[in-house]
Amino acid sequence: MSFLYRQEIKSLQDGMPNTFVIGVIINSTNVRTFDATQARFSNGERSVWTFTLRDSEEDFINVTVWGGTEFVKKLSTTFNIGSVVEVISAKIVKRNPNDRNEQFSPSTSSPFTLIVNEGTALVQNHDAPTRKGYEDLLTRPVKSVTSAKSLKTILDNIEALCDRFVDLLVVVTFIADARHIMTRDGRALTCRSFEIADGSTDNTVSLMLWDKDWIERSALWEPKKTMLFLIDARIAFDEYKKKTTLSISRRTLITECLNVPQAVDIMTAVQHYDPDSVCSDPFA
Numbered sequence: 112m113s114f115l116y117r118q119e120i121k122s123l124q125d126g127m128p129n130t131f132v133i134g135v136i137i138n139s140t141n142v143r144t145f146d147a148t149q150a151r152f153s154n155g156e157r158s159v160w161t162f163t164l165r166d167s168e169e170d171f172i173n174v175t176v177w178g179g180t181e182f183v184k185k186l187s188t189t190f191n192i193g194s195v196v197e198v199i200s201a202k203i204v205k206r207n208p209n210d211r212n213e214q215f216s217p218s219t220s221s222p223f224t225l226i227v228n229e230g231t232a233l234v235q236n237h238d239a240p241t242r243k244g245y246e247d248l249l250t251r252p253v254k255s256v257t258s259a260k261s262l263k264t265i266l267d268n269i270e271a272l273c274d275r276f277v278d279l280l281v282v283v284t285f286i287a288d289a290r291h292i293m294t295r296d297g298r299a300l301t302c303r304s305f306e307i308a309d310g311s312t313d314n315t316v317s318l319m320l321w322d323k324d325w326i327e328r329s330a331l332w333e334p335k336k337t338m339l340f341l342i343d344a345r346i347a348f349d350e351y352k353k354k355t356t357l358s359i360s361r362r363t364l365i366t367e368c369l370n371v372p373q374a375v376d377i378m379t380a381v382q383h384y385d386p387d388s389v390c391s392d393p394f395a
Contacts, residue, residue, distance in 0.1 A: 120170040132198045134166035135245040139324040158183035172221040178229025192324045195245045199233040201225040215361045250368045261311035276343040281307035282381045283337040310380025340366040
């Protein structure tokens with residue numbers, strides 16, 4: 112690592128050695144653990160954690176961490192959304208648009224993914240005077256909010272939009288308590304539901320958070336005060352509800368507290384909402 116030098120995300124090239132990337136974590140997924148005893152070079156449990164790293168107004172990239180369960184879980188609990196980190200000696204891999212995993216990862220400005228393998232790469236805290244500049248990126252949209260569709264347009268055309276991804280600029284109108292549930296296959300999960308509106312319709316829409324970091328951050332959201340820009344929210348048929356619904360997927364990026372001109376009008380338009388009477392989702 113004696114030849115490390117910092118690279119900006121936009122300057123990364125396939126196969127570039129000795130990478131050293133600094134950025135703020137803007138998205139984080141839950142750690143997934145699996146049995147690797149059948150793998151060719153591994154034994155016991157292995158885990159994977161994915162987060163999205165941003166280093167400028169325009170540039171962000173997905174980072175995937177592989178390793179033993181203890182190693183991966185320690186990193187995922189040490190660093191969360193808002194952490195400014197250094198990713199050192201990660202492997203640069205070109206994204207494949209035809210790879211099925213791509214539909215489960217946020218779409219990024221970079222054509223590459225950073226791979227952190229235990230024992231060969233590091234993720235560590237970035238503690239320097241430049242830290243504040245990275246932290247400021249957390250509340251800035253990664254794309255123009257003009258891409259957002261109104262909730263009225265989506266609800267009026269939801270069947271036609273099935274299996275599509277949409278952007279939304281909305282205000283949180285209600286946040287529920289976090290819930291702990293047990294799946295049929297014995298997994299313990301935590302989730303939190305919340306409701307959104309944008310003033311284009313009298314209805315609010317209920318959404319669910321499943322990732323640990325967003326569940327924790329959403330505890331600080333304030334009804335009718337917290338603005339969210341949701342990128343790539345998913346429209347799909349929900350087998351449980353037996354209808355086409357809008358949902359947050361592993362591909363969805365969330366940006367909080369936006370300082371954009373459209374925010375004032377939307378915030379004003381939702382002040383009369385009563386979450387007890389206008390939610391359009393009977394399963395909320």
